[in-house]
Amino acid sequence: MDQVWFFLIMAGISWAAFHGRADISGVFLTEAREAVLFIVSLAGGIAFWSGLMKIAEESGLAVFLGKIAEKPLSFLLPGIKTYPRALQAITLSLCANFLGIGNAATPLGIKAMQELQNANPDRNTASDAMCTYMALVMSGLTILPGTVLILRTETGSGFPGAVIFPTLLATMAGTAAALFLDKFFRSCGNRKKHRRLEAVPWKKPGRAVGL
Amino acid sequence: MNILRFIAAWAVPVFVSIVLSTGFLRKVKIYDAFIKGARQGLETSLTIAPILIAMFIAIGIIRQSGALSAMAGFLSIFRIRGLPPEIIGLALLRPFSGSGSLALLARILKSHGPDSFAGLLASILQGTTETTFYVLTVYFGAVKISETRHCLLVGLGADLAAFITAFYLCRLFFG
Numbered sequence: 001m002d003q004v005w006f007f008l009i010m011a012g013i014s015w016a017a018f019h020g021r022a023d024i025s026g027v028f029l030t031e032a033r034e035a036v037l038f039i040v041s042l043a044g045g046i047a048f049w050s051g052l053m054k055i056a057e058e059s060g061l062a063v064f065l066g067k068i069a070e071k072p073l074s075f076l077l078p079g080i081k082t083y084p085r086a087l088q089a090i091t092l093s094l095c096a097n098f099l100g101i102g103n104a105a106t107p108l109g110i111k112a113m114q115e116l117q118n119a120n121p122d123r124n125t126a127s128d129a130m131c132t133y134m135a136l137v138m139s140g141l142t143i144l145p146g147t148v149l150i151l152r153t154e155t156g157s158g159f160p161g162a163v164i165f166p167t168l169l170a171t172m173a174g175t176a177a178a179l180f181l182d183k184f185f186r187s188c189g190n191r192k193k194h195r196r197l198e199a200v201p202w203k204k205p206g207r208a209v210g211l
Numbered sequence: 212m213n214i215l216r217f218i219a220a221w222a223v224p225v226f227v228s229i230v231l232s233t234g235f236l237r238k239v240k241i242y243d244a245f246i247k248g249a250r251q252g253l254e255t256s257l258t259i260a261p262i263l264i265a266m267f268i269a270i271g272i273i274r275q276s277g278a279l280s281a282m283a284g285f286l287s288i289f290r291i292r293g294l295p296p297e298i299i300g301l302a303l304l305r306p307f308s309g310s311g312s313l314a315l316l317a318r319i320l321k322s323h324g325p326d327s328f329a330g331l332l333a334s335i336l337q338g339t340t341e342t343t344f345y346v347l348t349v350y351f352g353a354v355k356i357s358e359t360r361h362c363l364l365v366g367l368g369a370d371l372a373a374f375i376t377a378f379y380l381c382r383l384f385f386g
Contacts, residue, residue: 012272024275031271035263047252054248055241059234107255110353117354125358138366145338157325166380167338174373181368185361
């Protein structure tokens with residue numbers, strides 16, 4: 001992430017300098033402000049969904065959903081069964097992604113990452129399970145592109161829903177590609193560095209998960 | 212279409228009802244649990260805030276410097292049959308900024324019409340993948356991991372696969 005962030009900012013500054021665009025000096029503060037306004041506008045929604053999900057967790061709903069998703073998730077993330085809390089957190093976050101609830105998906109996804117981090121033998125590096133989970137999330141799992149449909153209706157489309165099916169197919173293609181690439185890169189890495197993170201037995205958490 | 216609207220309107224209230232009822236019937240202290248969870252949600256927002264500041268700045272610099280438009284302009288030299296140049300800009304922006312690409316989509320829909328080839332393709336592109344950089348930085352930032360291995364490549368590869376698929380599907384369905 002260090003390299004990516006450095007590259008993005010320096011590339012932008014260099015390009016602007018080369019083309020004499022001094023107006024980028026205001027970007028730092030403007031964007032910082034936008035970021036804070038953005039998170040403030042989201043905070044209420046995130047708090048609401050986090051509260052609701054806590055109820056779901058304590059009522060056993062999460063365990064129930066986790067049991068349903070156990071088989072397919074075990075196939076994708078070997079060893080996840082030995083860590084039920086991660087299984088439940090991942091299942092809940094995937095459900096939120098399917099339904100397209102961004103405000104629920106983000107805190108649930110973070111919770112899933114925290115549970116995976118508890119089982120991570122190397123706390124500074126992404127584990128195999130994390131990489132596969134991220135492949136799923138990054139590729140997009142939304143079934144109904146709600147915002148797009150609203151926008152299409154507003155701009156006067158005769159058939160706003162025309163894009164639903166192609167979007168679904170394209171999303172599936174993206175997810176398939178993500179999982180394939182993830183598997184591919186992981187096997188490359190294993191041969192090079194002999195780092196089989198998934199072969200390390202999942203340890204029970206030594207301390208509670210907190211933010 | 213009306214079924215979709217019906218579902219969209221009632222999905223959340225129904226879901227809330229299910230969660231609250233399940234909790235209540237199983238003798239969960241639902242109010243306390245909600246407060247506790249909401250508090251964690253606020254802490255999550257606080258954790259994410261600095262990560263977003265870093266990301267917004269990086270994306271903002273890239274956008275404002277004109278580097279992104281230059282990239283789009285350069286790529287549109289490769290005239291792929293039937294690929295409108297604004298779509299390339301959207302495809303480049305999508306992994307970086309969800310709201311930015313949404314604004315770009317709105318512009319494309321208004322200028323080309325939502326049912327044109329460009330409008331349809333742009334709509335599909337917007338809906339198909341997540342904002343890769345946002346997800347990557349927020350999720351890994353929240354657990355303080357900076358060594359993300361191949362995840363960025365996987366995310367961008369997925370975006371590319373989805374976009375290419377979207378283009379050919381659009382050609383197939385809408386000619």
